[in-house]
Amino acid sequence: MSVRTSRPLIRISGLHYTYQEDDQRPIHALNGIDLVIHEGEYVAIIGANGSGKSTLLKHFNALLLPTQGDVVVLKWNSRDPEVLRNIRSTVGMVFQSPDTQIIATVVEEDVAFGPENLGIPEEELGERVEQALELVGLKHLRKRPSHMLSEGQKQLLAIASALSMKPRCLAFDESTAMLDPGARRRFIDTMSRLHQQGIAIVTATHNMDEAALAQRVVVLSEGIVAVHGPPSEVFTQKKLLTDLKLEVPTSMRLAERIGTYIPGFPQDLLTVPELVNTVDSYLGQRRSSLI
């Protein structure tokens, strides 16, 4: 399925964002971004600290409004205060810090918070809570006090609390940065699962291995899009990435080393399991060619 034939969900044109703190110099965080996120797409946004990842993401659900340019979600322009609800229930957001995005003291109440704000009828609330918790695997913790969850569970709760509004897109602002490897794995698996169910996923991340799982990678630098495309295309541009102070996924780093010993070894391997498979088949071919 070509992503390009999917309908556009979020359309960003000529986006500039400048802000100023007290009497400091104005900061040009975004300097002209054109970007389209399609329905059901999985997009990763990477860039060094200060490249504008978070700022860009917050324009998707109108937490920030453009200084110049437009952000249109489906048919709604983010500048229109009347459609704020529409936009925010279409694009849900999950932030970095587990504790400060949980509002209620009990899990099910936190998940219900969003739909409650939308005035969803009470009969439907319970159902939405149940479905959202089911999707992230936390149904059994429904009545648990929210402070008694592990960090990983809290982040999953944050996803559920966004899901209960039935969004078409979920935006993740470095949501795995504070998680240990096990929790991170579970979180990423959940993201993939939700993507398979048709929800568009946009994730801003520092973790190149995470970004490698997306269908499209957008690289930001100093407020503009430096390059974008499928991860196999973006991550093979090693020089560009180094200039932008970024890295390649670990599997590619390993593949590169192997390539110095075995010429012609594929360099566009995005995950370690892929790498293992490739090495295996290479060694297998070698064996059979020697026979």
Place this chain on the structure above:
Amino acid sequence: MTEPDIPVIEVRDLFHTYLAGTALEVDSLRGVHLKVYPNEAVGIIGPTGSGKSTLLHHLNGLIRPMKGDVLIKGTSIFQWGEHIKEVRMKVGLVFQNPERQLFEQFAGDDVAFGPRNMGFEPEQVRVRVKEAMEMVGLPFLYKDRLTSQLSLGEKRRLALAGVLAMDPQVLVLDEPTASLDPSGRRTLLSILTQWRTLGDRAMVIASHNMEDIVELADRVFVLANGKVILSSSTGDVFSHYDVLIQNGLAVPAVLELLHGLKKRGYPVSLDILTAQEAAKAIKGLYDA
């Protein structure tokens, strides 16, 4: 070398119970033994809840052992008494996200906080601040910058400088590269490697990031359920793939690769840590 090697830090049979005496009490450390020798770097890995942070907070006397002992340069923590400040100078503890502890308006003042508290003269303080800032790659003229204006990476380095300014003999770090972008991480790792070359320094790093541990640590202690379940050289510890995964830990990517190959029947050694060695090993299989 005729002098017997005295560990610069020794932890003996350490016990600690969190929220002791309440309904929520939980044993966070249940008999931990650990030795750190001069000039070595030790890694501590463990799943969340294994007691890593609690252990670290014992190393400079922030927490007193409920049972067991912690010895700094051979002297029990219980005997330091009022001289506990000296321990804090010798053992510099860098917390997770240390940029949160910055409070002075001007960057230089914050770095000076530690040395001032230790009672150094203004001229000595100035020298220490300068050296510490240079060591973390911040120009001395940043001392007059507003702390709030620094980037995350700069703040992190400033906070580290604040500890280095006390010139510790042991640097204890809790998740030093957490939340940093790839470039920030590289910078921090090189600062730490550089610091070790000063000589007669030891380092303790607690981290989830296995690549950091591989790069910095000579030996690793694996903490699980409040006990040390594995303690050996870095290479040896990471070769115990199953034990680590079972305890909710990760392994460096190199070992994921090698373990994956081993499972498919290839005769690879798991005692490998670098990409280079791994590539060579695979080449070896290829040629065979």
Place this chain on the structure above:
Amino acid sequence: MMREKSEFEHLIKLSVGQYIPTGSVMHRLDPRIKVIMGALLVLSAIIIGSLISALILLAAVIFGLSLTRVQLKLALASLRHMAIFLVVLALIQIFTIPQLHSGASMLFQRGILKITDRSLISGILLIFRFVVIVLGLSLFSFSTSTTELIHSIEHLLRPLQKIGFPAHELALTAHISIRFIPILAGEAEQLMKAQASRGADFAYRKWNFIRKIRKMLPLLVPLFVVSLKHAHNLIEAMESRCYMGGKGRTSLIRLHAGLGDYLTLAVGCAVIASALLVSFADIDRTALEWVWKNITILF
């Protein structure tokens, strides 16, 4: 240094509350009923002037506690701290308050220490009042989570929203405050440790106020900054989920008072009413005289 850590540990414990979920029938009672009865109980404990009334209330509270299936020793633990204080206060009442002695029959006299039937009653009554209130509050907090408490107060105040009283906003503020107490306590603890590791000393030995503030800056400034950051994050999270105030909001939690709840309310009110009646009937003195007479006969 370890003492500082324990202080914060207790703060966390406090904010979690003494809610002990046992799933008992008392726990399942509509929290609004519990709030109403709790308020009435405290009021009546203060009003009553009769020992017999106090005994009625005490019996009711102990019965309620037994229904919670929480170990009695936990409830009595809070009393233990107050025990000595109570006894001293009661003794003062019994022996020395002169107003109570007027028009009362003397039971005992040695020097300036007098016990009259009135003063004896009022002394013992004092103890009973405290015990009823403390045990009543324990009963309430064992069986009701803070969440339930806030929900019931919000529900009870909801009719006032029509005249502009922000019941929902207050409830949300209370919820968020309770959520953040342990978080901020944890931050404060981390900060104290971090600054102590740099040689900071928070023990104030000098009385100088200005110096004290200066010494606390390494703690106060970052705590303030981090609290603001948390507040900012929270606002973003709330806005992302379309929070726009209380208007038009629905609610997942609906408190349904069933027949059992209303019956319990009725019974509870009846008990309290009977205690009050007994108090106004003022049969204490006759009862106490009867008891005293019979005890002296026995000896």
